[in-house]
Amino acid sequence: MGKSVSTKEKLIHTARDLFWTRGYSNVSVRDITGAAGVDAALVSRYFGGKQGLFEATLAEIPTWEPLMAAPEDLLQKAAESFAHPFDPERDAANVFTMLLANVIDPEMGDMIRGMVQQKLADPLAEKLGGAQAQERAALLLAILFGVSLMRKNFQLEALADKTPEALCTLLTRLGQTALEPENADSRS
Amino acid sequence: MGKSVSTKEKLIHTARDLFWTRGYSNVSVRDITGAAGVDAALVSRYFGGKQGLFEATLAEIPTWEPLMAAPEDLLQKAAESFAHPFDPERDAANVFTMLLANVIDPEMGDMIRGMVQQKLADPLAEKLGGAQAQERAALLLAILFGVSLMRKNFQLEALADKTPEALCTLLTRLGQTALEPENADSRS
DNA sequence: CTCCCAAGTCAACAGTCGTTGACTTTTTCA
DNA sequence: TGAAAAAGTCAACGACTGTTGACTTGGGAG
Numbered sequence: 001m002g003k004s005v006s007t008k009e010k011l012i013h014t015a016r017d018l019f020w021t022r023g024y025s026n027v028s029v030r031d032i033t034g035a036a037g038v039d040a041a042l043v044s045r046y047f048g049g050k051q052g053l054f055e056a057t058l059a060e061i062p063t064w065e066p067l068m069a070a071p072e073d074l075l076q077k078a079a080e081s082f083a084h085p086f087d088p089e090r091d092a093a094n095v096f097t098m099l100l101a102n103v104i105d106p107e108m109g110d111m112i113r114g115m116v117q118q119k120l121a122d123p124l125a126e127k128l129g130g131a132q133a134q135e136r137a138a139l140l141l142a143i144l145f146g147v148s149l150m151r152k153n154f155q156l157e158a159l160a161d162k163t164p165e166a167l168c169t170l171l172t173r174l175g176q177t178a179l180e181p182e183n184a185d186s187r188s
Numbered sequence: 189m190g191k192s193v194s195t196k197e198k199l200i201h202t203a204r205d206l207f208w209t210r211g212y213s214n215v216s217v218r219d220i221t222g223a224a225g226v227d228a229a230l231v232s233r234y235f236g237g238k239q240g241l242f243e244a245t246l247a248e249i250p251t252w253e254p255l256m257a258a259p260e261d262l263l264q265k266a267a268e269s270f271a272h273p274f275d276p277e278r279d280a281a282n283v284f285t286m287l288l289a290n291v292i293d294p295e296m297g298d299m300i301r302g303m304v305q306q307k308l309a310d311p312l313a314e315k316l317g318g319a320q321a322q323e324r325a326a327l328l329l330a331i332l333f334g335v336s337l338m339r340k341n342f343q344l345e346a347l348a349d350k351t352p353e354a355l356c357t358l359l360t361r362l363g364q365t366a367l368e369p370e371n372a373d374s375r376s
Numbered sequence: 377c378t379c380c381c382a383a384g385t386c387a388a389c390a391g392t393c394g395t396t397g398a399c400t401t402t403t404t405c406a
Numbered sequence: 407t408g409a410a411a412a413a414g415t416c417a418a419c420g421a422c423t424g425t426t427g428a429c430t431t432g433g434g435a436g
Contacts, residue, residue: 079359146334171267
C-alpha cells in the first residue's frame with residue numbers, strides 16, 4: 001500500500017484543519033484536496049464521500065484533557081484549557097472549536113457580531129450598570145447561550161428534560177453568580 | 189404598489205422562519221420562494237440577493253423582552269424566557285435560536301449530538317460523580333461552550349480582551365456554582 | 377520479463393445554487 | 407382611455423457542488 005496510508009492521513013489532517021475551523025458546509029471537497037495536494041476523486045474512493053471524510057476526522061478527536069485529571073482538579077484544568085489567548089493554530093485541534101465552527105457563516109460574520117453587540121450585549125450592559133457592566137453582561141449572555149446550546153442544539157438529556165420551574169431557578173442561580181460585580185480584580 | 193408590499197413581507201416572514209431555524213447556508217432561495225409561493229427572481233429584484241433578504245430579516249429582530257424589565261427583575265425575566273419547554277413555533281422568533289441555527293449541520297445532527305454525549309457529557313458526569321452528575325456536567329459544559337461562543341465566535345470585547353489569569357479565575361468561579369450538587373430539588 | 381493489482385489521475389456527469397435579462401401582466405396616474 | 411411605471415413570470419446562464427467511470431502509472435510476485 002506504500003503511499004496510500006500517507007495520502008489518507010494527509011487527507012484526514014487537512015480535512016480536520018478546514019472542517020474544524022470553517023465548518024462542514026463551508027468547506028468543499030476540492031478545498032481539502034487542493035490544500036492537501038491530492039486528487040478530488042480520492043475522497044469518494046477512500047472515505048465513500050465528503051461525509052465519510054468528515055466522520056474520519058471525528059474519529060481523531062482526542063480525549064478532552066481535563067477529563068484525565070483527578071475530579072477535584074477537573075474544574076481548574078478545564079478553566080486553564082479555556083483561558084489561553086486566541087490562538088488559531090492551537091484552537092484548530094480543539095473539540096469545542098470544532099463544534100462551534102459552523103455558528104457564524106463567513107459571509108455574515110461582521111454583521112452578526114455587530115448585531116449581538118448592539119442588540120444584546122450593549123443594551124444589557126447599560127441596563128445592568130455598575131462596575132464591569134460589559135463583562136457581566138457578556139457572562140450572562142454566555143450562560144444563556146450555553147444552556148440554550150446544550151438543550152436545543154446538542155439536546156443533552158439532563159437539561160432538555162428539565163421542567164420549566166427547575167430550569168428557571170437553575171438559570172437564576174447561575175445568572176446571579178455571573179452578575180456579581182466582583183468578577184475580576186484585574187481590569188481589561 | 190398594492191400587492192408588492194404584501195409580497196415583500198411574505199418573503200421576509202417565510203425567510204425569517206426558514207433562516208432562523210435551519211440556518212443561512214442550509215436554506216436556498218428556492219426553498220424560501222417555494223414556501224412563500226412567489227417567484228425566485230423576486231429575491232434578487234427586491235433585496236438585491238439572498239444576503240440582502242437575510243439582512244432584511246435581521247431588521248425585524250424585536251428587542252429582547254427581558255431588556256425592557258427593571259434591572260432588578262432582568263435576571264428573573266431572562267430565566268423565565270429561557271425556561272419554556274421546547275416549542276418550535278415560539279422559538280422560531282427567538283434571537284437566540286436564530287444565532288444558533290447554524291451550529292449543527294442537518295446531515296450531521298445525530299452524529300454530532302451522539303459525540304457530544306459520549307465524548308464530553310458522559311465521561312464528565314462519570315468523573316464528577318455524586319448527585320445529579322449528568323445535570324452538573326451539562327451545566328459546566330454550557331458555561332464553557334457559552335464563554336467560548338462569546339469570546340471566539342461573537343468576539344464580545346469584554347471577554348475576548350481578558351487576560352488568561354482573569355478568565356481562568358472567572359471560569360473557575362462560574363464552574364463552582366454550576367457544579368454545586370444542590371442544583372435542583374425537583375428530579376428530571 | 378510478465379502479469380496484476382493497487383494507487384492515483386483525468387474528464388465529465390448530473391444536480392443545485394444565486395442571479396439575470398427579456399417578457400407579460402397589472403396597477404397607477406394624467 | 408391611454409400611456410407609463412411597477413409587479414410579477416419565465417427560461418436560462420455560469421459557477422460550483424459531490425461523485426463516478428475509464429484511464430494511466432508503479433511496484434511486487436509468479
